[in-house]
Amino acid sequence: MTRFTGPASTPVGASQRDLAAWKDRFRRPDGVPHPKTNPATPEKVVLGKTLFFDPRLSRSSSVSCATCHNPSLGWSDGLSRAVGFGMVPLSRRTPQVRNLAWGTAFQWDGRADSLEAQARMPITAPDEMNMSMDLIVERLKALPGYKQLFRDAFGGEESIGARNVTAALATFQRTIVSGEAPFDRWIKGEEEAIGPDARRGFALFTGKANCAACHSGWRFTDDSFHDIGLRADDDLGRGKFVPPSVTAMRYAFKTPSLRDLRMQGPYMHDGQLSSLDAVIEHYVKGGERRPSLSFEMKPVELSVQERRYLTAFLESLAAEPSSLTLPQLP
Ligand code: HEC
Ligand code: HEC
Known part of the structure; x- marks a missing residue:
């Protein structure tokens, strides 16, 4: 053309x-595309949103996804470069997380091929949330309110697990779309x-x-x-x-x-x-x-x-x- x-x-x-x-x-x-392998339900979105804002997903219980991807700062943090665990400046800027349902590769260098795979990275990065998936699962299991949220989203009694944590986070993020x-x-x-x-x-x-x-x-x-x-x-x-x-x-x-x-x-x-x-x-x-x-x-x-x-x-x-x-x- x-x-x-x-x-x-x-x-x-x-x-x-x-x-x-x-x-x-x-x-x-x-409409918003959701993958067949992780279909959206309103309950999964609620769970994902709750996890996104919960600082207990970090080791110190002080950093949530929303600390850096803050909706009132355009789903970012307003900084030149992100500040992570222990106030250490990271090497890259925090991107906004809108319209990612249509994305094909994530992170500035594309090293994550899905939002599900991406979600694990900030959680386990020592300089971001410095957490392990096992410890998250242990913590969530100890909180009665989460038992209900996971049951509503995934069914079953034993649905609190690492895979469902990242699945719910991904599903919630797919609903973040520009007005x-x-x-x-x-x-x-x-x-x-x-x-x-x-x-x-x-x-x-x-x-x-x-x-x-x-x-x-x-x-x-x-x-x-x-x-x-x-x-x-x-x-x-x-x-x-x-x-x-x-x-x-x-x-x-x-x-x-x-x-x-x-x-x-x-x-x-x-x-x-x-x-x-x-x-x-x-x-x-x-x-x-x-x-x-x-x-x-x-x-x-x-x-x-x-x-x-x-x-x-x-x-x-x-x-x-x-x-x-x-x-x-x-
Ligand atoms: C060759 C591809 C290419 C072209 C042509 C291009 N851009 Fe970009 N643009 C990029 C890439 C890649 C980045 C991110 C680069 C980085 O951070 O290393 C970027 C970053 C930006 C940013 C910063 C966004 C942010 O969130 O930090 C703005 C604004 C922008 N471009 C506007 C423009 C405008 C206006 C033009 C035309 C004058 C233009 N771009 C042409 C690829 C391009
Ligand atoms: C310490 C600040 C910080 C925290 C906490 C954080 N992020 Fe990020 N996020 C970043 C930075 C910085 C990048 C860019 C990383 C890179 O490219 O290497 C990023 C990238 C992303 C991307 C990729 C966006 C794109 O356009 O490719 C997604 C999605 C995302 N984060 C979701 C999350 C989720 C979900 C959580 C919580 C589990 C989280 N982030 C926690 C700072 C943070």
């Missing part, structure tokens, strides 16, 4: 056709749902600025890994999990979604860019040239106006924050 370059540079007929095709690619799906943003209403045909600046920003995003090459689809991610030429340290990202000959995966990290972006930053897998202006400046320069740099990364000239349009567009991807009822811990 030809790139949509905006009303100013294309004949009206062609641009309208391209625009319609582009808009189609960003249309939200209905409808002004951009979604525009895609559905409400022409005035976003302003002219945001509409011009969309044209740049899908055209000259080439952002949609990687931030594609309604979640604004291709679920793939790229080196975008950021300042590198010894974190190879995806490169740690492929043979060294796969040059393109060195310093490659998962394309993050741009929905409900925290406009005040910080950004990137290690929080190295503190503002959106710095992010856009990075893409203008095109990133550090090195063998692993994605071929989609090229310097692009953007005027002050055009940078403003891109920012207005990114703002249009944010939904009104919705309220969440916190679970009662047993």
Whole structure:
């Protein structure tokens, strides 16, 4: 498909056709997919939510999943890098956990292939929750309230087990989905749902600025890994999990979604860019040239106006924050 370059540079007929095709690619799906191996029930969601907010899943009983993935901080923590067990700063930033039901690989380097597999990682990581699955099961069994929650979710008397803990956590997380943003209403045909600046920003995003090459689809991610030429340290990202000959995966990290972006930053897998202006400046320069740099990364000239349009567009991807009822811990 030809790139949509905006009303100013294309004949009206062609641009309208391209625009319609582009808009189609960003249309939200209905419903949430759950895997057949772990189907959702309301009871499992309640259990998963309770576990997500329960600090007793950590050894010190002071850190829950929600300590770092805090719903009132956009399901993250607002920090450049996460702070874990014993206040030790981790090497990476806490990602938000919205829209992961559609994800295919998890963590910045994709090392978890399902949300079920992912859930075990922060629990058992010594610098995160520093816990063992056995000890969690022991603790939960000692809390009468959990007996009922597990029975409701999984049936049977002996359903408190490591597998069901991670299954419930995964099921709850699949229900965390972005609300409808002004951009979604525009895609559905409400022409005035976003302003002219945001509409011009969309044209740049899908055209000259080439952002949609990687931030594609309604979640604004291709679920793939790229080196975008950021300042590198010894974190190879995806490169740690492929043979060294796969040059393109060195310093490659998962394309993050741009929905409900925290406009005040910080950004990137290690929080190295503190503002959106710095992010856009990075893409203008095109990133550090090195063998692993994605071929989609090229310097692009953007005027002050055009940078403003891109920012207005990114703002249009944010939904009104919705309220969440916190679970009662047993
Ligand atoms: C100490 C802070 C901290 C705690 C506690 C924590 N996380 Fe995370 N979470 C992170 C960080 C940092 C990453 C990125 C890790 C990486 O890429 O190596 C992450 C990544 C994730 C991801 C992957 C998101 C994606 O887009 O790929 C999911 C899902 C997730 N966490 C769920 C959980 C669950 C469930 C719990 C509780 C069992 C939990 N987290 C506890 C900090 C935390
Ligand atoms: C080659 C693929 C690619 C292209 C092209 C691209 N991005 Fe990205 N983007 C990524 C990846 C990968 C990351 C995460 C990199 C990291 O943390 O190491 C990212 C991170 C971001 C972030 C930070 C999000 C966060 O949560 O930290 C923003 C904002 C962003 N991109 C916007 C844009 C814009 C605007 C454009 C166009 C000017 C663009 N991107 C072009 C792949 C791309």
